[in-house]
Structures are given as C-alpha cells and as structure tokens.
Amino acid sequence: MMASPKSNSEVHKRLFLYSHPRTRSNLFMRLLETHPQMVAKQYPFMFAFQAGPEAQWSEEKRALRIQSSHMSVEEADKKSYQAGLDEMEELLAKANEEGKICIIKEHTVHLFESEFVNAKISSPRHGVPRPVIVDRRLDVTNSGEADVPLPVPNPTLLPDRLLASMSPILIIRHPIFAYTSYIRAASIFGGTGIDSEFPLMATYRWQRIIYDLYRDYYDKTDPEGRKHWPIVIDGDKLVEDTKGQMEKFCALTGIDETQIQYSWNASNEPIEDVYRAFVGTIKESTGVIKTPKSSEALNVEEYVEKWTEEFDETVAQRLKEAVEASIEDYEYLFKASI
Template sequence: MAHADSHTRSSVAHTKILFFSHPRTRSNLFIRLLQTHPQILFNHYPLMQCFMRGPESQWPEELKEEAFKASGLTKEEGDKKHAHFTYQAALDDIEKTLAEAQEKGKFCLIKEHTAYTFDADFLRPYVDYGQRPRPAMVDHKLDVAGSVEEAELQLPSPPFPNPTVLPDRLVATMTPVIIIRHPAYVFPSWLRAAASYGASVDSPKFKIPGSLRWQRFIYDFYRAYYDKIDDEEKKGWPIVIDGDDLVEDTQGQMKNFCELVGLDESGIQYSWESAGRPTDNVKNAFIGDLKESTGVIKGLSFSRDPDLDEQVKKWTEEWDQDIAGKLREAVISSLEDYQYLRARCLQTSPDTLIMLGIRKSD
C-alpha cells in the first residue's frame, strides 16, 4: 500500500503530455480548462479519423459506410474526403506540434481516445473488427531536432510491449494522463449522445465506448514500463483523473495536476466566453453544453458509488428494459477496471500534493 507522501511535487517540467481520453468522462472539460492557459499547444484527436474513416481504417467497411452515410456521404465521397487521413500524416502532425511547442517554449498536449491508439489486431480479443492491415508508419523524428539521446530512446522489450500504433520512443518520452468516470454515468451518457447519428447499445460502435478496459490497458502498460526502468520520480504515475472529481473540486484538481507536470496553475481561467451551441447535430449532442457554458457547470447531484438497481430503473423509464439490461451488463463488466483506476486517481489534499499509487489495499 502506497502512503500519502509517495508522490511529491515534480522538479521536472513534463512538457509533452499524451492525454488518453474516453467518451463521456468529462475529457472535453479538462481540455477546455487547459485551453485557457497561454502556455499550452494542443493537437486534438489526431488518430480518430484515421481509425474510423481514413484509408487505413481499423473499422470494418460496413461501419465506415455507416459513418459516411450519417454525414450524408456515399462510400466513394467519404473515401475521397478522408483519403488524406493516413496514420503517417497523423504521426507527422503530432511530431510537428511537439516541435512547435518546443520551439516556442510551451507545453504540448496530444489528446486521443485511448482505443483509437490501438489497431484492430490488438482490439480483436475484445472487439472483432476482422482482419485489418496494421497502419504503415515511419518515425521521421520531426520533434527531436537532432537530439540523439531522445531519438534513440526505446521502450523495454517484451513482456511490456507498446500497445499503441505510435513509435516506442515517442510514447516513452511523453507524460501519460488518463481520465475515467464511473461507467454507470459514462455508458448511458454516450448512448444519449450517440443517438444523434443512429448508434445504439446493440451497435458494434458501442463496444469501444462501452468499456473502460482501454484505460486500464494504458495504465498497466505505463506502470510496468516505469517499474522496468526503475524511475524513482514516476512511482506514482501515470496521472489518473476522475471526471467527476474535476467537476466537484475543479481548482483543486487542476492545481494538483499543474503541480505534477510543472505548469503554472495561475495561467488557468475558470470561466470563459460562451461559444454557443454547435449547429452540427452530432457535435451539439457531444459538446453542446460545454460550448454554451461560461464555466464549470456544478450543482448536479450524483453519487460517487451509484446504486446500480436505481440506475437500471431510470434507464428502463428512459429507454426500455432490454436496453437497460444491456447497459447494466456493460457497467458490471467495467466496474473492476473503474475501481482499479479510481484507487489510483489524483487526489485533492488541503495540506500536501498527493498522487496515490494505490489508495487502498488490493
């Protein structure tokens, strides 16, 4: 069991951040808060379109066609429109963003939904999208500016292989941040928003947002990597944030996050100008409330440990018994992953900065 003082303030600025998000975990709120800071450059979802709609899509063709149809495109039109969304272009763009941030002396945050950093082969035991070629990517090292030491850095060899499609040395040199939220809130929230493009709990598309195993995979990978290299500074990493903690104690969470990565928290503004609701139905369903907001929306009552039977009753009233039952199954399947990560979350303390490796005995 780790003690409260197991992680103290970082003396090193972690300027390159890889933010592993998941739908409906309040990841957009976290980014919105950081977007008020003048010292951060962002690259949002560089791999998402590659994974879903690009020429090397890891989705099966029928899901691609459904996505195109939802956008009013034929398959031919969709393929043409998304032809430039290659994994190589995405990797080059990530590295260029990192290089630009370094040149300007800023932090860089790359945000991507965790599952979209994997390929179909990695996902197959859990989500079978069929045989898909692994994306072809060459690490041009556009971000290292001739730094031999960084360019040659590699992750340790198996048994801890890199689960993502990104180059080993890039994943190794970035600071991982993982966001979670209770699955009883995440999964129905996704179902409501995804209805904007016709997705349902029965859709193959639900298999990714309807599980938190991806967040645990990334946590366990990095934890094993840090143990392998025996990095004393990173005994409490990766950083794990619970989206509901972010709403309950916004400033406390952001202050502690900034302390950990070496960012000046005073640069964050906790209010902003409303951008108005998006006119696009899908964007409005997923980020409409945030776009319309002028700050963190508080006052919503929720339980940290919701009564699942009570939630099922609400879902049955909102949808029907069949959908409520399937949501219940998904939540139960993800509870262990959530509780595992929840025990490793960034905590707020009035006296000291705490990043628990483990909050309670396993």
C-alpha cells in the same frame, strides 16, 4: 486514492491524455487550453479510426460517420493514421520551438489495431489490416537524438520512442454515467448500444492496459521519480472540486496553476451535428457546470429501470452488463486517481 503530490520542479512539456468517451475530458482540455503556455491537439487518430481509409469500423458505420460529418469519401480518404501521426509530431516540434507545453488527446481505443482490440472483447467484430504508419520523427529537432528504449511491450500504434517521451494522463468516470452519456451522444452517427462497436466504448480495459504499460515501464526505469505516474483524473472529481484537482495536476506536471482560468467566453462558432453531440455543452459553456452529487452508493439495478424507460429493455441490459464488467477496472484506476 493517491496521496497529494508535492510540487514538482520539472515541467513536463509533452503530455498525452489517454481519454475515454464521456469522462469530462472536454472539460479538462478546456481548462488547460486557457493556460497561455499550452498548445493542444485533440483526436489526431479518431477520424482515421472511424472513417479514414484504414477505418477500424465496418463499412456501414464508416459511411454513416462520413455522411454525418458532411464530408466526401475523397476527403475522408485523406484522414489516414499516417496523416494523424505527422500532424501530431509537427505540433510537438512547433511547441518545442516556441517553448510551450503540448498536450495531445486521443481516445485510447483509437490507438490500437483491430486484431488487438478484437482479442480483448467477447462480441464478434470484423477484422481489418493493421494501419501502415512510418515514424518520420518530425518532432525530433536534433538529428543526433537517440531513441528512448521502451523495455516493455507496446500494444499501441504509436512508435516506441514517442510513447516513451510523452507524460501520460488517463481520465475516467463512473461507468454508469460515462456509458449512458455515450449512447445518447453516439446516436447521432447510428450508435445504438447494441451494435458491434459499443463494447469498444463501454470498457475501461483500454485505460487499464495503458496504465499498466506505463507503470511497468516506470518501475523498470524510474520507480521513485515517476511513482505518481500515469496521472489519473476522475471526471466527476474534476467537476466537484475543479480547482483542487487542477492544483494537484499542476503540482505533478510543473505547470503554473495560477495561469489556468476557470471561466471563459462561450464559443460562437457553428458546430456540426456529430461534434455538437459530444462537445456542444463545453463549447457553449462559460465555466464549470456543477452537477448534483448523490451521497448514496450507486445501484446499477435502479439505473436499469431508468435505462429501460429512456431506451428499451435490450439496451438497458447491455448497459448493465457493461457497467458490471467495468467496475473492477474502474475501481483499480480510481484508487490511483489524484
């Protein structure tokens, strides 16, 4: 586990949270959003990945996603990767003008093209063309600003210079809990745990790829100054010791932790079905909801019995296989967590 960092005088103004479904990322974002200097944008590319004109899902799943969002096909066609990048860059520019800190959150797999994703999983899956994205540099306020070189391969759809300019945060959670929670939530748009998209959402391969990418980059450019980066948050540690985790995070990013609130008012805004499945709990909460922690080591075989009862034997086996295949990557990242 990473040693506790000392306070960092540098304030990191451009943060990117590389998230994974059901890792407590909504809680982490909710905490940061209470900070008066923070502006946030969540999922600039998720809808493009799932239901936009360049969707990386099958046409059947795209149709289900559009239907569950109560959106017309014409409206969905406007949710392109280009639109997502433009909105992200515009917010970065706005935050810079206002002297604020900007955090962008996206599930890591949504940042990869289909060909790259399909090469990393064993399950057969349809391929689609790479999305066409032009970097309009809408976040660049100084026309003479030079691009930051990225001396490592960039497997994402983000421009090299944007990837290099962001301070990376990854969030993980034990796969037993993350993957089970994903299946429950994904059922709202037809996810079953045995479909072709499950392997994309039940792996920490994407998180490790991003971690190794940035570590390689920092080792080549600033090994001492960035020795604690990327920052890795473990979702269960965040619930168990919320303030302690946020203090460590803020020490690394230069953010004033005393400005973060640990309780808030519940949202009264109506939430559509898909979003309720994924963010309903945090939207309706007034603070961190503690969950009982087991002092015993997690045994996947015990959970297979529970999964068989809750879902069925086939789903239970898929969950077991996914958990066992993810343990090495999870433990690798957990050792780097704050």
